[in-house]
Amino acid sequence: MNAFTKLIILAVLGLLTSCVQPSYNRTVVFELDAKAVKDIKTVGIRGNDKPLNWENDYPMQFDPKDSLYKATVTGKTGYLFTEFKFVVNGDFELKERDNRKVYFKNQDTIVYKATFDKLP
Template sequence: MKTPSLLVALCLSSLLLPACVQPAHDKTVVYLLDVRGLPNVRQVGLRGRDKPLSWDQDLPLTPVGPDSTLYRAVVTTRTGYRITEVKFTVNGDFELKNADNRRIEFGPGDTTVYRARFDVRP
């Protein structure tokens, strides 16, 4: 019976193959969101694919100054990818409904600054 010997050969050869796992690095993104012109902004948030972000819960952004229309969050992710995907929320409502997520490409360094305007495509 050749099946067991073939199975053993496949198992042994798989041990000799190099791993295809990308090394993970800490990547920080400084998100700056302009909400100018939006009425009654009470809460600004960020949702996304990579931890500590989630699609189920907002990460709060904070105003840059008193009475500011510019909000900020700093997020550090451990990843092997070159991009991440996010969407902003205002008062719990998602931006860019029925549109693709924002794709943020990590820069060559450890920190990337991403500037956006709510519900406006880059």
């Protein structure tokens, strides 16, 4: 076997045994205080990872018990965090600022509490 053939075999074996990042089901419970916004018609979330996207709102529902908008989002990811922004009446929060991030750590479910257009 010549050196070129050995190199090709090693390259193929390397591709076949390459590491694949494990992915996990992650759930984020979003709770949003939007009391400062007047005349709310729609509240949603847009973000990086499915089922979120940057083109359409993932709807949030108003909970009159605590006057918060809530949504539970579950997806499969191998990433350590995801990025998103809240949207009220089609208007993004935090204009010209970085996206919000939620870090998964080693938990399957994270509760993310926020106030519209304000970072913690």
